Amino acid sequence: MSNELLSPVEMAEADRLAIATGPFNGIGLMRRAGAAVAAVVLARYPAATPVHVLCGPGNNGGDGYVVARLLAEAGVDVAIWVSGKPRAGSDAAIAAAECPVAPRPLTAFAPDFGSIVVDALYGAGLSKSLPVDATNAIDFARSLLLPVVAIDLPSGVSGDTGAVLGEEAFRADITVTFARKKPGHLLLPGRELCGEIVLADIGIPDSVVNDLIPRTFENKPALWVGNLPVPATDAHKYKRGHAGVFSGGPSTTGAARLSALAAARAGAGAVTVLSPADAMQINAAHLTAIMLRRSDTVADLNNFIGERRPSAFVLGPGFGVGERTRDLALAILRAGRQGAASGIGGLVLDADGITSFRDEPASLFEATREPHAPALVMTPHEGEFARLFSDIAADKSLSKLAKARAAAQRANAVVVYKGADTVIVAPNGLAAINGNGAPWLATAGSGDVLAGIIAGLLAQGMAVFAAAAAAVWIHAEAGRRFGPGLIAEDLPLAMVPVLRELVEAKQADAI
Ligand SMILES: NC(=O)C1=CN([C@@H]2O[C@H](COP(=O)(O)OP(=O)(O)OC[C@H]3O[C@@H](n4cnc5c(N)ncnc54)[C@H](O)[C@@H]3O)[C@@H](O)[C@H]2O)[C@@H](O)CC1
Numbered sequence: 001m002s003n004e005l006l007s008p009v010e011m012a013e014a015d016r017l018a019i020a021t022g023p024f025n026g027i028g029l030m031r032r033a034g035a036a037v038a039a040v041v042l043a044r045y046p047a048a049t050p051v052h053v054l055c056g057p058g059n060n061g062g063d064g065y066v067v068a069r070l071l072a073e074a075g076v077d078v079a080i081w082v083s084g085k086p087r088a089g090s091d092a093a094i095a096a097a098e099c100p101v102a103p104r105p106l107t108a109f110a111p112d113f114g115s116i117v118v119d120a121l122y123g124a125g126l127s128k129s130l131p132v133d134a135t136n137a138i139d140f141a142r143s144l145l146l147p148v149v150a151i152d153l154p155s156g157v158s159g160d161t162g163a164v165l166g167e168e169a170f171r172a173d174i175t176v177t178f179a180r181k182k183p184g185h186l187l188l189p190g191r192e193l194c195g196e197i198v199l200a201d202i203g204i205p206d207s208v209v210n211d212l213i214p215r216t217f218e219n220k221p222a223l224w225v226g227n228l229p230v231p232a233t234d235a236h237k238y239k240r241g242h243a244g245v246f247s248g249g250p251s252t253t254g255a256a257r258l259s260a261l262a263a264a265r266a267g268a269g270a271v272t273v274l275s276p277a278d279a280m281q282i283n284a285a286h287l288t289a290i291m292l293r294r295s296d297t298v299a300d301l302n303n304f305i306g307e308r309r310p311s312a313f314v315l316g317p318g319f320g321v322g323e324r325t326r327d328l329a330l331a332i333l334r335a336g337r338q339g340a341a342s343g344i345g346g347l348v349l350d351a352d353g354i355t356s357f358r359d360e361p362a363s364l365f366e367a368t369r370e371p372h373a374p375a376l377v378m379t380p381h382e383g384e385f386a387r388l389f390s391d392i393a394a395d396k397s398l399s400k401l402a403k404a405r406a407a408a409q410r411a412n413a414v415v416v417y418k419g420a421d422t423v424i425v426a427p428n429g430l431a432a433i434n435g436n437g438a439p440w441l442a443t444a445g446s447g448d449v450l451a452g453i454i455a456g457l458l459a460q461g462m463a464v465f466a467a468a469a470a471a472v473w474i475h476a477e478a479g480r481r482f483g484p485g486l487i488a489e490d491l492p493l494a495m496v497p498v499l500r501e502l503v504e505a506k507q508a509d510a511i
């Protein structure tokens, strides 16, 4: 796998271990990094002249000196603008000494139309807001709309958090990074500022990365496809799991039906909408393959569990906020106390289900720690997250990833912290950051569909973190491929080709 994400500190450690293991020493890795960037510049901007390479004081600048040398050797007109000299004896100092292009101070940076910028000011080592010579250079390049190729990260962007440290950062067209991506390449606004990301192999062995035991991954099928449920030849519908989805009252039933349909498309063999008595007629008029059952009280729920052996639930979409919501959620989490026989793989708590616990989150978090409690998956967007985890949400020192980690640990739940950069985290800290989202997914009901996909996978017995991560990717992929005009109703059907490819990939892998 190459979808591990390394923090800048882990990357520096990988770098150190790789140098210790060989075959490349520090300047060797730097030459390879610079060569990868130069190749991208030559391939993508063959007519650019001149190429302005902006070099900072650290190893990011060192990569820049290598790029400038290689471009000059290839006959390209190159200028170097420097902010801070490399430390004597450093790899960057060696790269600077090998570079035939005369450096000029960044304060004198004066590009023309038609030129391009290689941003080698700061990379993984950025520790504070950019100095003024850097921000002036950014403003200058932006005013001329110059294409920017960033080395490792656009200067100003934190590799840890994706945040801009200070006021300004480069907005790159292409970012060339090395060995593995960092969280800042996927978390916003970093992802936007990176442009296209090219991942270059500079000779850091996979074994070095594995030795670091990474806990954070880009959410890609390789992470969970082996776990994706595929029905066995002798499958019958209840072997494929049974998902229960709670419907709201007469005027808010649509959200549950969207979840239910998504759970069915995700492969749950049976799906039942659990409807209040006064919404039965409306639900009945709109359901075909999905079953319908009256359920108003916790007693009704317990009867359903006892009779129909559901294996997953969705509670929240269109359901309403309040005590009844809390009671039902806690009853599901306690249903596991009857022993493993209850067979409930998990509860997906979404929307109103999350908000209902705003004033008493501890009751939910305690219930998840009961022996045999079914797994809890929560799918908050930013507002819902802040309602349940207000202190964590308010902590400006934490990235979205760190916030989701703190929340997952506190709640003992898988937290799917939604947004254009959805983060999925397990209580033990295992995390995935999603990168295939598309703006088309920002549409009413989209979250209801996601909750349903998670429940559909859980119902079939998929491991909880894998189910949540897979659902996020599948949902995003379906929306991305559908594109303009997408509404939530389209998503369940748009998932079908995505699922087909995943099942085929899993089967091909198994051969
Ligand atoms: N880790 C790896 O695998 C490799 C890393 N390489 C490069 O090395 C880079 C990391 O190098 P460094 O750790 O030297 O870090 P950087 O080159 O990103 O920056 C560190 C230097 O800038 C200073 N600095 C940081 N933020 C500043 C700010 N806002 N204003 C003023 N000064 C600031 C630091 O004190 C330090 O001197 C990577 O981004 C990558 O480009 C490559 O050379 C090859 C291998």
Ligand SMILES: [K+]
Residues within 6 Å of the ligand: 060, 119, 120, 121, 122, 123, 150, 151, 152, 153, 154, 155
């Ligand atoms: K950079």
